[in-house]
Amino acid sequence: xxxxxxxxxxxxxxxxxxxxxxxxxxxxxxxxxxxxxxxxxxxxxxxxxxxxxxxxxxxxxxxxxxxxxxxxxxxxxxxxxxxxxxxxxxxxxxxxxxxxxxxxxxxxxxxxxxxxxxxxxxxxxxxxxxxxxxxxxxxxxxxxxxxxxxxxxxxxxxxxxxxxxxxxxxxxxxxxxxxxxxxxxxxxxxxxxxxxxxxxxxxxxxxxxxxxxxxxxxxxxxxxxxxxxxxxxxxxxxxxxxxxxxxxxxxxxxxxxxxxxxxxxxxxxxxxxx
Amino acid sequence: xxxxxxxxxxxxxxxxxxxxxxxxxxxxxxxxxxxxxxxxxxxxxxxxxxxxxxxxxxxxxxxxxxxxxxxxxxxxxxxxxxxxxxxxxxxxxxxxxxxxxxxxxxxxxxxxxxxxxxxxxxxxxxxxxxxxxxxxxxxxxxxxxxxxxxxxxxxxxxxxx
Numbered sequence: 001x002x003x004x005x006x007x008x009x010x011x012x013x014x015x016x017x018x019x020x021x022x023x024x025x026x027x028x029x030x031x032x033x034x035x036x037x038x039x040x041x042x043x044x045x046x047x048x049x050x051x052x053x054x055x056x057x058x059x060x061x062x063x064x065x066x067x068x069x070x071x072x073x074x075x076x077x078x079x080x081x082x083x084x085x086x087x088x089x090x091x092x093x094x095x096x097x098x099x100x101x102x103x104x105x106x107x108x109x110x111x112x113x114x115x116x117x118x119x120x121x122x123x124x125x126x127x128x129x130x131x132x133x134x135x136x137x138x139x140x141x142x143x144x145x146x147x148x149x150x151x152x153x154x155x156x157x158x159x160x161x162x163x164x165x166x167x168x169x170x171x172x173x174x175x176x177x178x179x180x181x182x183x184x185x186x187x188x189x190x191x192x193x194x195x196x197x198x199x200x201x202x203x204x205x206x207x208x209x210x211x212x213x214x215x216x217x218x219x220x221x222x223x224x225x226x227x228x229x230x231x232x233x234x235x236x237x238x239x240x241x242x243x244x245x246x247x248x249x250x251x252x253x254x255x256x257x258x259x260x261x262x263x264x265x266x267x268x269x270x271x272x273x274x
Numbered sequence: 275x276x277x278x279x280x281x282x283x284x285x286x287x288x289x290x291x292x293x294x295x296x297x298x299x300x301x302x303x304x305x306x307x308x309x310x311x312x313x314x315x316x317x318x319x320x321x322x323x324x325x326x327x328x329x330x331x332x333x334x335x336x337x338x339x340x341x342x343x344x345x346x347x348x349x350x351x352x353x354x355x356x357x358x359x360x361x362x363x364x365x366x367x368x369x370x371x372x373x374x375x376x377x378x379x380x381x382x383x384x385x386x387x388x389x390x391x392x393x394x395x396x397x398x399x400x401x402x403x404x405x406x407x408x409x410x411x412x413x414x415x416x417x418x419x420x421x422x423x424x425x426x427x428x429x430x431x432x433x434x435x
Contacts, residue, residue: 145344
């Protein structure tokens with residue numbers, strides 16, 4: 001079911017709570033925010049369980065509200081990974097956030113209530129800081145597949161469920177029962193951006209890695225946009241060699257130089273997204 | 275963004291006879307193989323695409339053959355099966371209606387794809403005319419599908435049938 005409208009009776013509570021969570025996230029109180037968001041999720045899950053047999057519309061609304069709590073929780077986890085210089089793990093959380101937005105988008109009034117447009121643009125901008133530009137597309141021959149709602153083949157005329165849509169509080173997914181991997185290829189435009197080529201980097205020297213821009217971004221305040229500018233700096237030869245090692249730059253050209261000019265990108269805080 | 279209009283001489287016999295049986299249907303045709311894998315392979319989204327047409331329009335979509343094997347790709351290169359239509363049907367309802375169904379499918383499924391100019395999609399519409407047939411191959415951003423099928427383009431397509 002699509003075009004779900006979140007009932008006005010939920011507005012006051014959602015608006016109050018999201019303000020509180022936004023404050024906690026801005027102050028980088030991620031553990032507190034995650035703990036509170038977990039409580040909200042439990043409440044939503046209990047409400048779905050209670051209403052799934054009697055009120056499908058209400059049930060679906062709770063699932064969408066829970067997608068919003070999930071978005072904020074994943075955003076907190078994303079920032080925690082950034083703080084630990086775990087950039088590859090943070091990428092996956094970023095993708096999870098996009099997944100939550102897909103859920104929120106099922107609500108006709110979700111954009112206003114859950115600030116999903118602002119989050120979407122913000123996350124897209126963050127994606128641009130990562131070095132992942134090509135993705136792996138797996139090529140599978142699927143021989144048996146079932147619908148998670150009715151457990152029939154989605155190709156059976158009796159199955160009317162569409163993958164990704166909500167039915168009595170459950171997202172319809174297709175479960176592959178039998179498949180064969182026949183190949184994989186590099187694509188610029190994948191449907192799942194989690195399939196990346198892992199990039200080695202030294203977590204203790206993130207500035208000199210391919211994740212330098214992400215590391216710089218991690219120093220600004222959450223829930224804010226950024227401005228990125230190229231900045232020329234002079235590195236001591238020893239520092240340059242670290243940089244050269246991480247980015248595969250030619251070391252030979254600086255043999256006799258005490259200082260080497262290098263262009264870094266400076267990422268600074270811009271406007272709030274909320 | 276590109277829309278290639280390619281004139282073709284014939285389409286396969288099974289598809290042709292199905293279309294003759296009922297020219298008012300939207301036929302969904304599989305890929306004929308992928309890499310070393312031979313035989314009919316339907317894109318893994320075929321079932322959802324068929325349901326979308328049948329649940330959201332007055333038209334009827336049918337698979338040309340039983341989908342026994344599916345091709346699942348992590349890209350938008352072959353997200354829907356080949357769509358085959360009779361020229362008579364296209365003349366009656368207008369090609370924009372069919373294009374609209376593809377766009378609304380994408381909108382429902384990948385709402386935000388229209389906000390990302392880098393998100394390319396590829397699909398092919400095949401129109402079977404009495405003498406000639408056409409392949410319309412689209413490759414470009416989802417957001418530009420509708421605007422690509424301008425009245426001039428539609429006239430050009432119709433004049434070739």
